[in-house]
Amino acid sequence: MPSAIEVRGLVKEYGPVRAVRGISFAVPEGSVFAFLGPNGAGKTTTTEILEGLRRPSQGEVRVLGRDPWTEGRALHFETGVIPQDFHFFEKITAREAVEYYSALFHVRPKADDLLARVALTDKADARFDTLSGGQKQKLGLALALVNDPRICFLDEPTTGLDPHARRAIWEVIRKLREEGRTVFLTTHYLEEAQLLADRVAIIHRGQIIAEGSPGEIIQAHGGPARLVVAGGPAVAEFFRGREGVAPTVRDGQVEVPIRSKEEGLGYLDALRSSGIPWGGFTVERDTLEDVFVRLVGRMDDGVLKSEGAA
Amino acid sequence: MNGRRIAADLKITARGYLRNPVALFFALVFPLILILLFGLIFSGGSAGPVTIYTQNFDHQSPASQAFLSALNNTSAVRIQLVPASVGNLSTYLGQNGYAVGLVVPAGFASNYSHGVPVHVTLFTNPQAASSAGIALGAVQGVANAFNLAIACPPLKDCQLISIANQNVGSNVYTYIDYLIPGLIGFSILTSPMFSMVDVTSSYRKEGLFRQLSLTPLTRAEWLTSRILWYILLTFLSAAIMLGIGLGVFGAHVTVSLEILPFLVLGPFFFVALGMVAGSAARTPETAAVIGNIITFPMMFLTGTFFPVSEFPPALQLVARVLPLYYVIDGMNQVMLFGNLTAAGLDLLVILAASVVVFVLAIVLFRWRDE
Ligand SMILES: Nc1ncnc2c1ncn2[C@@H]1O[C@H](COP(=O)(O)OP(=O)(O)OP(=O)(O)O)[C@@H](O)[C@H]1O
Numbered sequence: 001m002p003s004a005i006e007v008r009g010l011v012k013e014y015g016p017v018r019a020v021r022g023i024s025f026a027v028p029e030g031s032v033f034a035f036l037g038p039n040g041a042g043k044t045t046t047t048e049i050l051e052g053l054r055r056p057s058q059g060e061v062r063v064l065g066r067d068p069w070t071e072g073r074a075l076h077f078e079t080g081v082i083p084q085d086f087h088f089f090e091k092i093t094a095r096e097a098v099e100y101y102s103a104l105f106h107v108r109p110k111a112d113d114l115l116a117r118v119a120l121t122d123k124a125d126a127r128f129d130t131l132s133g134g135q136k137q138k139l140g141l142a143l144a145l146v147n148d149p150r151i152c153f154l155d156e157p158t159t160g161l162d163p164h165a166r167r168a169i170w171e172v173i174r175k176l177r178e179e180g181r182t183v184f185l186t187t188h189y190l191e192e193a194q195l196l197a198d199r200v201a202i203i204h205r206g207q208i209i210a211e212g213s214p215g216e217i218i219q220a221h222g223g224p225a226r227l228v229v230a231g232g233p234a235v236a237e238f239f240r241g242r243e244g245v246a247p248t249v250r251d252g253q254v255e256v257p258i259r260s261k262e263e264g265l266g267y268l269d270a271l272r273s274s275g276i277p278w279g280g281f282t283v284e285r286d287t288l289e290d291v292f293v294r295l296v297g298r299m300d301d302g303v304l305k306s307e308g309a310a
Numbered sequence: 311m312n313g314r315r316i317a318a319d320l321k322i323t324a325r326g327y328l329r330n331p332v333a334l335f336f337a338l339v340f341p342l343i344l345i346l347l348f349g350l351i352f353s354g355g356s357a358g359p360v361t362i363y364t365q366n367f368d369h370q371s372p373a374s375q376a377f378l379s380a381l382n383n384t385s386a387v388r389i390q391l392v393p394a395s396v397g398n399l400s401t402y403l404g405q406n407g408y409a410v411g412l413v414v415p416a417g418f419a420s421n422y423s424h425g426v427p428v429h430v431t432l433f434t435n436p437q438a439a440s441s442a443g444i445a446l447g448a449v450q451g452v453a454n455a456f457n458l459a460i461a462c463p464p465l466k467d468c469q470l471i472s473i474a475n476q477n478v479g480s481n482v483y484t485y486i487d488y489l490i491p492g493l494i495g496f497s498i499l500t501s502p503m504f505s506m507v508d509v510t511s512s513y514r515k516e517g518l519f520r521q522l523s524l525t526p527l528t529r530a531e532w533l534t535s536r537i538l539w540y541i542l543l544t545f546l547s548a549a550i551m552l553g554i555g556l557g558v559f560g561a562h563v564t565v566s567l568e569i570l571p572f573l574v575l576g577p578f579f580f581v582a583l584g585m586v587a588g589s590a591a592r593t594p595e596t597a598a599v600i601g602n603i604i605t606f607p608m609m610f611l612t613g614t615f616f617p618v619s620e621f622p623p624a625l626q627l628v629a630r631v632l633p634l635y636y637v638i639d640g641m642n643q644v645m646l647f648g649n650l651t652a653a654g655l656d657l658l659v660i661l662a663a664s665v666v667v668f669v670l671a672i673v674l675f676r677w678r679d680e
């Protein structure tokens with residue numbers, strides 16, 4: 001599948017600040033790509049360069065085969081953008097905003113459709129300055145869709161939304177993907193990335209530290225699965241007594257890593273025959289969030305140590 | 311440039327503006343209050359001394375100077391010297407709509423001291439009968455005093471200084487006549503300047519320009535739509551002021567199509583200037599300061615509330631470097647003096663300035679950062 005977005009060796013400097021330090025990635029057309037990273041990692045900077053709002057300091061960027069900085073005018077007919085801090089004209093209603101964008105893009109206005117799609121129908125005639133943060137965000141998404149874009153850039157589209165509204169936006173994103181559009185998404189909600197994204201890149205201090213499908217990343221950087229047994233100190237003792245097992249105990253739960261399902265079943269069998277009382281069990285795996293926290297934490301520790309040594 | 315996009319932007323601009331009571335107040339209600347206020351204060355006949363525009367062709371002599379300062383000392387009149395270079399005083403009075411003028415001839419002092427009769431010429435306008443009466447009375451009185459002061463031999467005619475009274479036939483303008491173009495100019499200046507400086511700087515701060523840069527709208531289209539909007543507002547406020555001026559205060563100004571170019575180019579210039587000022591600063595606060603520094607001198611020194619011709623000469627020079635002067639002077643030339651040549655020159659100045667500022671605005675104004 002051809003790439004909708006291609007980035008090679010991208011560097012962005014704000015004066016002395018190196019916000020993005022040589023990143024490369026590609027986003028296949030028709031896929032959802034989630035760009036993750038802690039605050040200040042360089043997500044918005046990268047996104048804005050892809051949108052044509054900022055000029056790269058170095059490196060090459062292609063969106064639908066075009067250079068976004070120099071060919072932005074042509075590109076903007078095919079891209080939809082919701083910026084991280086979306087603002088609009090204060091006294092203008094949601095419906096008027098969609099109609100305005102429709103006129104600018106010269107497309108037939110379908111304000112009702114679009115507003116329904118982002119679950120904003122009840123606020124169609126409310127002025128922008130009376131909308132809540134989440135409602136503003138939804139309007140931003142509606143505006144991003146006015147021109148029927150091939151690529152949507154969504155910079156933290158669900159930040160500040162209630163769980164219900166967040167799910168509504170997820171639906172919109174799934175639908176965009178079904179329609180064959182490419183979605184470039186940044187988010188701090190790792191479960192969101194895990195649910196929606198075909199591919200994920202984690203950026204930290206301007207560098208990509210992991211990339212792949214959520215499953216691949218968990219596979220590569222996550223720990224083994226864990227058997228979690230509800231039970232008291234006796235259960236912990238039981239596991240401690242076994243060869244090569246290091247249980248961890250936390251509020252009435254005992255956790256042991258398992259490498260295979262046979263190993264897990266073996267533990268449960270032995271526990272049942274031992275006659276020690278226990279409550280129940282679950283098997284837990286690292287989520288993308290666990291991996292993210294570990295990766296970023298490890299990088300920070302590494303940086304701190306090497307900075308301390310220097 | 312795409313008309314459909316300009317129209318769409320104009321519509322959204324108008325909506326935003328009409329829903330903003332503060333902006334509306336300053337654009338339409340404030341000029342209304344000003345014209346009512348100033349009109350009421352100053353229309354009750356001139357309370358102050360009558361200004362006599364005076365050419366002194368004997369200006370070296372102490373006697374002529376004493377004569378004029380004696381006139382000044384009567385609190386009824388005020389002498390405003392006019393240089394000989396303006397030419398024929400009667401024409402000058404007519405062109406400026408002044409009611410009273412005085413010419414002191416060459417040789418005034420020597421004739422007076424040698425006992426040779428001499429006459430000063432007083433120009434008055436029958437349309438301004440009360441000013442004429444006051445001026446004639448004052449000049450007569452001072453002349454009598456001078457005549458009595460010189461030793462008068464018995465049986466000789468001692469009317470050494472006599473007065474030749476001539477009529478100036480042209481129109482005389484009252485304060486309200488000047489106030490109409492002045493206040494139209496005032497709103498041409500203030501309503502775009504105050505809001506464009508604010509809009510330009512705060513849209514940038516809130517990322518609205520970046521937002522617009524992601525649409526097909528261009529900077530020139532955006533600027534054009536704003537200009538069209540302020541031209542529309544200017545037409546409205548000019549209509550209001552003409553209505554009040556003619557209807558309530560009985561002003562006699564000529565309302566002709568020739569004022570249209572000023573009502574179009576004036577807002578054009580100040581919208582672009584407001585945008586330059588708004589783009590020049592990093593924060594809305596600094597932008598507001600820059601905007602005020604540009605706006606305030608023009609608010610008072612360009613003939614908005616008082617005709618520039620009544621200013622001290624130094625301030626008249628200052629007025630001539632302020633662009634609004636040419637807008638207001640041009641409208642005065644059309645509406646009061648009917649001098650279309652002078653109006654055309656003013657128009658050329660504004661046109662040149664507008665082109666420069668528009669280009670500057672497009673060059674300085676950026677949708678997006680680097
Ligand atoms: N206009 C700017 N001028 C100078 N430095 C900037 C500018 N914008 C961003 N930065 C810096 O660049 C780095 C990356 O910022 P960026 O906004 O891309 O982060 P982000 O990953 O989007 O963070 P967040 O999750 O908080 O939105 C930060 O260190 C930030 O301070």
Ligand SMILES: [Mg+2]
Nearest residue numbers: 043044045084
């Ligand atoms: Mg960001």
